[in-house]
Amino acid sequence: MSIEMRFRVDRGGFALDVDLTVPARGVTALFGRSGSGKTTLLRCVAGLERAAGGRLVVDGAVWQDARSFLPTHKRPLGYVFQEASLFPHLDAAANMRYGLRRTPEAERRVGWDEVVELLGIGHLLDRHPDALSGGERQRVALARALLTSPRLLLMDEPLSALDHARKQEILPYLERLHDELDIPVLYVSHSPDEVARLADHVVLMENGRVVASGGLSATLARLDLPLALSEDAGVVIEAVVGEHDAHYHLSRLDFPGGSVFVARRPEALGARLRFRVHARDVSLARERVEGTSITNLLPARVAEIADADTPAHVLVRLEAQGTAVLARITRRSLDQLQVTPGMQMWAQIKAVALLS
């Protein structure tokens, strides 16, 4: 259950050199700045870019190696481009049928009604692409790709051409896709928010090379990656709604290693949620602090200390029974508290950002 990719592309000023294996389940984010080779890698996987001598094995099936090259139309994949690429001469339904008709009946696993319902496009089916908004077009394009029952879904920054409101409109659909359909996704993005919200596995790319590849939480918590030096350094924690406090209008989110209280959530008890904790919102204390307005305290052990984005700060990685948290504190605090690896401390979480 994995996707093996080995590609080498040399095009004058740009070289892609990738040898990578990622899980063939869930969402794998190819993350990096523009020009880092994410899109080229995706195009190689699709067969749109012909990387001579490349190798690609998806879930045991060889799509490309030294001797063979499956052309794009023979690869069971779905591709959602950056900008909607609906056929302008066909209405939404005909666009969606285009791929479906060309998929052998025996291979069809994704149903029409299921997709229409999942993406909420029932009322758009007889419209032509120029009568759809940007977000609606992307939803139809996604439906069209899904209807070919792909073994692998490739998405090239599908939200980047949309404004903030449209992004918010489409993200829940992508999350449902993740939860309800068992199709592995390679998702190209340069937005930390999208990655935090959607990805299970992260591949960090720079200058055509893979810098890091691993689970989302583990990768975000690594201090040796450029991620740690960004303003947004922090972790993503997956939690379950454990309790609703009707009196104070709070909800408790439980995760291995602790729990946090957040403003009352609409989700039912037991629902899964992701939230993000920025390193800048976490402070450290040696003892459990009494008399503070901060409600979210987490006992955790110091695992690692590294330089942060300014000389005045350091990043501390803490472990709380498998859940990692990053704290960005001043170098002075580090010395005054005599923080050293292995030490047991209290992480005070000032704010959490819910991702769904």
Place this chain on the structure above:
Amino acid sequence: MQLSAQDLTALWITFKLAAVSTAILIVICTPLAWWLAHTRWRGKTLIEAVVALPLVLPPTVLGFYLLLLLGPRGTVGRFFDEIGVGHLAFTFTGLVIGSMIYSLPFVVQPIQNAFAATGQRMMETAATLRASPLDCFLTVSLPLARRGFLTAAVLSFAHTLGEFGVIIMVGGNIPGRTQVASIAIFNHVEALDFAAAHALSAILVVLAFSMLIAVYAINRRFKVVGVAQ
């Protein structure tokens, strides 16, 4: 306004010529235009210049060379003579060949532009939706280029209707066989038969005008509604 039998024949030959050469041109030029729209070969400019040559050459020059080529002593003419068809000068087939060369740029260029405007992205999208290259050409490229084809067909047809120089060189002026409307008009004027010249001319004006109106109307409708699958 009475048309003589000879004038009617000339009109009929004119339409037949326009229809036949347009039809063949569309078939031949589609792959050529496709290739020109997609190739990255450097010699492409040369081919494009050759295709555009009939736009700037005097029709008589084209006709002159064609006459040499298709006549009994020309390479092509001799070949057809030997296989028993007879040389092509002063025949309807000769007219068709002449018209095709004369109208070549009017067919290639709109189709080439239409293919180029469709862009690589649509083709790639179709490929990711399991369409083979041929399938993709037939179901995406052709429908999206339909306005280019329509423009090409109308321009070629209209252009052939008004052709004079090439035809008089290659086809001569044989009533009932190679005499087309434009040459018939010329003959009437030469003979000072202005009434007959008026009649034929008026017919050509009305036809050309209504064809163009139809095209513009169709173009507008296409833009709004699109074509069903």
